[in-house]
Amino acid sequence: MRSLLRGGILVLVSLGAAILLSDFPHNRANPYIALPALVATAGMIDHLRCMRTRWGFYHGGVILLVYMDLMALCMIIFFLLYPYAGWITSSH
Template identity: 70%
Template sequence: MKQSIFNPRNRSLIRGNVLVLASLGIALLLSDFPHNRATPLLILPAIAAIAGTIDTVRCMQPRWSFYHGGVLLCIYMDLMALCMILFFLFYPYARWIASSQ
């Protein structure tokens, strides 16, 4: 019996959420968060988070229901995680923000 969660042709809300949250955790580890190291490897978790968000968007239904509302909340969570990953990616390169005079 093959699990449908591992089949990319099937819609899976769990697969999208796990992919986004795992990429956020990896981005936290790669960025060395309190010190904010500049590393271009953060592009990989950003791409994985985008793929997870797309997988979550695929689960939308045409008519409103509580499932549809739950998927909307998951999409908002995905977008917040994606913004955090992009912040970790771009902030170390923006020295003008942290400069004090």
């Protein structure tokens, strides 16, 4: 079954878990952040399944939720990859 609420909860809980796993201000490398990325992808797929073919306010709301999912997924992937990018933090 499709559910907008379940998709939103999956994405936001996985974003919170990724913030906790990365120890955000310190950005520690943790490969387990891949799990919240997969859960957020599942939530985004759940939102995409709720998409309708006719345009309306419901369709526009679902598009906004998908954009929110993309932003959260980008943050999770940033938390996953940033500690491994040593060239960004290298000082001369």
